[in-house]
Amino acid sequence: MYTPSHAILNLAILGKATDPEANLWIILGGILPDIPIFLFYGWAKFITKMPEYKIWSEGYYSPAMQTVVAISHSIPLAVIGLAIATFYQWQILQIFCLSLVLHSLFDLPVHHDDAHRHFFPFSDYRLISPFSYWDRKHYASQVNLVEILFAIFATIRIFSRI
Numbered sequence: 052m053y054t055p056s057h058a059i060l061n062l063a064i065l066g067k068a069t070d071p072e073a074n075l076w077i078i079l080g081g082i083l084p085d086i087p088i089f090l091f092y093g094w095a096k097f098i099t100k101m102p103e104y105k106i107w108s109e110g111y112y113s114p115a116m117q118t119v120v121a122i123s124h125s126i127p128l129a130v131i132g133l134a135i136a137t138f139y140q141w142q143i144l145q146i147f148c149l150s151l152v153l154h155s156l157f158d159l160p161v162h163h164d165d166a167h168r169h170f171f172p173f174s175d176y177r178l179i180s181p182f183s184y185w186d187r188k189h190y191a192s193q194v195n196l197v198e199i200l201f202a203i204f205a206t207i208r209i210f211s212r213i
Contacts, residue, residue, distance in 0.1 A: 052157050052184050054089075056202045057081040060157060061150045063205035068212040073146045080150025084123040084158075091116055111165075121171035126155050128172075161198075163189040 052060075061081035066074045088111075095101040095110050110116065122128065129151035136144035155169050161184040166177035183189035184198065 052161055052198055054082050054085045056198050057085070057154045057157060059202050059205045059209070061153045063208045064153060065146060065149060066209065066212075073143060076143050076147040077150045080147045081154055084151060084154045087116075087119045087123050091119075117168070118171075121168040121175075124155050124158065124167040124169055125171045126152055126169050129155070161194055 058078045058081035061077050062074060065077045091111065092106060095106045096103070101110055129148050133145060133148035133152070136142075136148055155167070158167060159169060159178050160180050161182050162178075163180055163183040163186055165183075166179050168175050168177055170176055181189060182194050183191050184194050185191050
């Protein structure tokens with residue numbers, strides 16, 4: 052899924068009009084897993100001057116980058132954070148970790164060639180979906196339409212609570 056959609060859907064599901072501080076952490080949890088990818092792209096493109104095709108065919112798939120992405124998209128690590136937050140009754144951290152989990156759950160069905168290791172560090176398994184949010188060979192046009200519709204309905208839900 053595209054990163055802004057994560058923020059919108061997570062806010063629609065977890066957000067409350069009466070708790071703006073929690074809403075900020077929901078948005079952060081919705082986008083944080085993708086931040087390492089943006090930072091990598093900026094570094095590769097503008098600092099090392101890596102060609103676009105090489106960024107996405109080699110650099111992104113390097114073991115180091117894949118480990119960073121696995122950590123940032125790890126459902127078990129987010130659940131461990133949620134358990135710790137629940138034990139200590141840190142409500143903001145709870146909502147943040149729930150948002151991290153939602154991000155990864157929404158990503159599971161829409162990654163084909165670039166599937167993440169969502170169960171890292173306990174497993175290197177990648178759910179290779181038949182669908183992709185970006186690859187037209189794997190129904191990206193249809194996936195994008197569904198994502199846009201979800202984002203529109205989520206936006207309506209968010210604004211109806213204000």
